[in-house]
Amino acid sequence: MHKLPLLGDEAIAQGAIDAGLSGLYAYPGTPSTEITEYVLKSKEAKEGKLVASWTSNEKTAMEATMGVSYIGKRGLTCMKHVGLNVAADAFINSAITGANGGLMVVAADDPSMHSSQNEQDSRFFGNFAMLPMLEPANQQEAYDMMHYGYDLSEKYEIPVLMRITTRLAHSRAGVVRKEMREQNKLKLPNTPNQFILLPANARRRYKMLLGTQDAFTTESEDSVYNKYIDADNKKRGIIACGISYNYLIENYADQKVPFPVLKIGQYPLPRKLIEKMYNECDEILVLEEGYPLVEESLRGYMNNGKPIKGRLDGTIPRDGELNPNIVAKAMGIENYEGREPSEQVVGRPPSLCKGCPHIYSYNALNEALEKYAKGRVFSDIGCYTLGALEPFTAINTCVDMGASITMAKGAADTGLVPAVAVIGDSTFTHSGMTGLLDAIISNSPITVLILDNETTAMTGGQNSNAKGKIEDICKGLGVLEEHIHVLIPLHKHHHKNMEVIKTELEYHGVSVIIPRRECIQTLATRIRAEKNKVKPAIQ
Numbered sequence: 001m002h003k004l005p006l007l008g009d010e011a012i013a014q015g016a017i018d019a020g021l022s023g024l025y026a027y028p029g030t031p032s033t034e035i036t037e038y039v040l041k042s043k044e045a046k047e048g049k050l051v052a053s054w055t056s057n058e059k060t061a062m063e064a065t066m067g068v069s070y071i072g073k074r075g076l077t078c079m080k081h082v083g084l085n086v087a088a089d090a091f092i093n094s095a096i097t098g099a100n101g102g103l104m105v106v107a108a109d110d111p112s113m114h115s116s117q118n119e120q121d122s123r124f125f126g127n128f129a130m131l132p133m134l135e136p137a138n139q140q141e142a143y144d145m146m147h148y149g150y151d152l153s154e155k156y157e158i159p160v161l162m163r164i165t166t167r168l169a170h171s172r173a174g175v176v177r178k179e180m181r182e183q184n185k186l187k188l189p190n191t192p193n194q195f196i197l198l199p200a201n202a203r204r205r206y207k208m209l210l211g212t213q214d215a216f217t218t219e220s221e222d223s224v225y226n227k228y229i230d231a232d233n234k235k236r237g238i239i240a241c242g243i244s245y246n247y248l249i250e251n252y253a254d255q256k257v258p259f260p261v262l263k264i265g266q267y268p269l270p271r272k273l274i275e276k277m278y279n280e281c282d283e284i285l286v287l288e289e290g291y292p293l294v295e296e297s298l299r300g301y302m303n304n305g306k307p308i309k310g311r312l313d314g315t316i317p318r319d320g321e322l323n324p325n326i327v328a329k330a331m332g333i334e335n336y337e338g339r340e341p342s343e344q345v346v347g348r349p350p351s352l353c354k355g356c357p358h359i360y361s362y363n364a365l366n367e368a369l370e371k372y373a374k375g376r377v378f379s380d381i382g383c384y385t386l387g388a389l390e391p392f393t394a395i396n397t398c399v400d401m402g403a404s405i406t407m408a409k410g411a412a413d414t415g416l417v418p419a420v421a422v423i424g425d426s427t428f429t430h431s432g433m434t435g436l437l438d439a440i441i442s443n444s445p446i447t448v449l450i451l452d453n454e455t456t457a458m459t460g461g462q463n464s465n466a467k468g469k470i471e472d473i474c475k476g477l478g479v480l481e482e483h484i485h486v487l488i489p490l491h492k493h494h495h496k497n498m499e500v501i502k503t504e505l506e507y508h509g510v511s512v513i514i515p516r517r518e519c520i521q522t523l524a525t526r527i528r529a530e531k532n533k534v535k536p537a538i539q
C-alpha cells in the first residue's frame with residue numbers, strides 16, 4: 001500500500017483536495033500555515049482546478065469560505081487558534097446560517113505557546129457555536145476526517161470544526177489516500193432565507209440548530225472516531241482525546257493499555273460511551289490537550305462521587321502540552337524521562353536576522369525617543385516583536401494583531417503624548433487599518449511606524465496584502481500627505497530617519513512613517529529562485 005509521508009497539516013490539505021475542495025481561504029499562523037502552503041503548491045491549484053488564496057485576516061477568510069459553501073461547493077478555511085477569535089463573529093453566525101456545500105474550519109491550537117500569545121482551546125469555540133467537531137489522533141485520521149467532515153457537514157448542512165494541535169500539525173507520518181472525489185456543482189441553497197440572519201429568520205434557524213444537537217451526539221456515539229477499547233482491569237477508565245491517545249499508547253510496547261480506553265475524535269461528547277465507562281470503572285482519568293473541557297463536562301454530567309482525574313485535580317499539569325512522559329506519570333507507570341542536554345548545547349534566544357530592516361528602524365526610533373520618558377511604544381505581532389529584546393528593548397506592548405495603533409490611540413487620547421505605534425505591513429492590513437481610521441477621526445497625537453518588509457515574514461514569508469498599497473490606504477483613511485513619510489531602513493540613512501521620526505513625534509495629530517526594505521530572507525529566496533529559474537516555494 002503506497003503511503004505519502006505527510007505532516008498533519010499536509011494530510012489535512014491533501015484530504016481536503018481529495019474530498020473535492022473548491023475553495024480555500026486562510027491567513028497564515030503557526031501551526032496552521034502549512035495547510036494552505038500545501039494546497040497552493042498542489043497540482044490542482046496550479047492548474048486552476050481549485051481556488052486557494054491568502055486573505056487579509058481570518059474573518060475575511062471565514063466569510064469567503066462561507067461564500068464557497070453558499071454556492072454548494074466545498075470550502076476550507078484554516079487558522080491558528082487566536083485567528084478563530086478574529087473570525088469568531090462569522091464563525092458563530094455560520095452555525096445559524098448553516099452550510100450549503102461542505103464547510104470545514106480548521107483551528108490549530110498551540111498548547112505550551114511555542115509561537116503564540118496564549119494556549120486557548122478551540123474546542124470551546126466549537127461548543128460555543130454548537131457545532132460538531134473533529135479532533136484527529138494522527139496524520140491518517142487528519143486525512144480521513146476531511147472526507148468524513150465534509151460528508152457530515154453536507155448531511156446536516158452545518159459547518160464542522162476540526163481542532164488540531166502543534167505536534168500533530170508539525171509531525172510526519174505515512175498516509176494512505178482515498179480515491180479523489182469530484183468537486184460539487186454550483187447549487188444555490190434550497191431555502192432562500194437560510195443566509196439572511198434577520199431576527200425572524202435567525203430565531204428559526206437557531207431553533208433548528210438546537211433541534212439538531214441530539215443528532216450530532218448520536219453521530220458521535222456511532223462515529224468510527226469515538227472508540228471504546230475494553231480491557232479487564234476496571235480500576236481506571238481513560239478518556240483520551242485527539243493526539244493524547246498517541247501519548248497514551250506510546251507508553252505500552254504492544255500498544256495495549258490494561259484499562260478500558262475511550263478514544264475521542266468527535267464531539268459533542270458521546271454521552272452513552274462516557275456513561276458506560278463511568279459505570280464500569282472505579283475512577284476516570286481524562287487526557288486532553290489544552291483546557292480541561294472534557295474533564296469539566298464529566299464533572300457536570302455525572303458527579304456522583306467517583307474520582308475524575310485530569311488537569312483540574314492536579315494529576316496532570318494545568319497548563320502546557322501533554323507528552324508521553326506526563327501521561328506515564330499520571331498513570332503511575334515507569335517513565336523514560338530522557339537525558340539532560342549536553343553542556344555544549346547552549347540556549348539560542350530568538351533574534352532579528354543580521355541585516356534585518358527592523359534593526360535600523362528600531363535604532364532610529366530609540367534615538368528619536370531619547371528625550372522622552374520610557375514606556376510609550378505600543379507594538380504588535382511579527383518579527384518586529386523581537387524589538388522587545390536586547391539590544392533594542394524598543395517596545396512596551398504586544399497583545400493581539402492590530403492592538404498597537406488602537407492602544408497608542410487610547411493612551412495618547414488620555415494623556416501619554418507622544419505615543420508611538422509599531423506595526424508590520426501584513427498586520428496593518430490584517431487589523432491595523434480600522435484602528436488608524438479611529439485615530440484619524442479623533443485626531444489622536446500618535447506616530448505610527450508601519451515597518452514594511454513587503455512580506456509576512458514571521459510565518460515564513462507569505463505575500464503581504466499590503467504590498468504597494470500602504471501610502472494610498474493611509475491617504476484614503478485621511479492621514480495628511482505631509483505627515484506620511486517613506487524611509488529606507490539602512491545604517492547610512494540613520495540620521496535622516498531619526499530626524500524624520502523626531503519631527504513627527506512633535507506633531508499633535510496622526511503621522512505615519514513607513515520604513516520600507518524587503519526582508520532579507522525573502523530577498524535571498526527570491527534571488528536564489530531567479531538564479532535557478534524556478535518559482536519561489538513561498539507564495
Ligand SMILES: Cc1ncc(C[n+]2csc(CCOP(=O)(O)OP(=O)(O)O)c2C)c(N)n1
Pocket residue numbers: 027028029030080082083086381382383384401423424425426427428453455456457458459464
Ligand atoms: C490573529 C492572528 N493571526 C495570525 C497570527 C500569526 N502571525 C503572527 S505575526 C504575523 C504576521 C507578521 O507579518 P508582518 O506584520 O508583515 O510582520 P513581519 O513578521 O513581516 O515583520 C502572523 C500572521 C497571530 N499571531 N494572530
Ligand code: SF4
Pocket residue numbers: 351352353355356357358383453457458519520521522
Ligand atoms: S525573517 Fe526577515 S523580517 Fe524576520 S527577522 Fe529575519 S530579516 Fe527580519
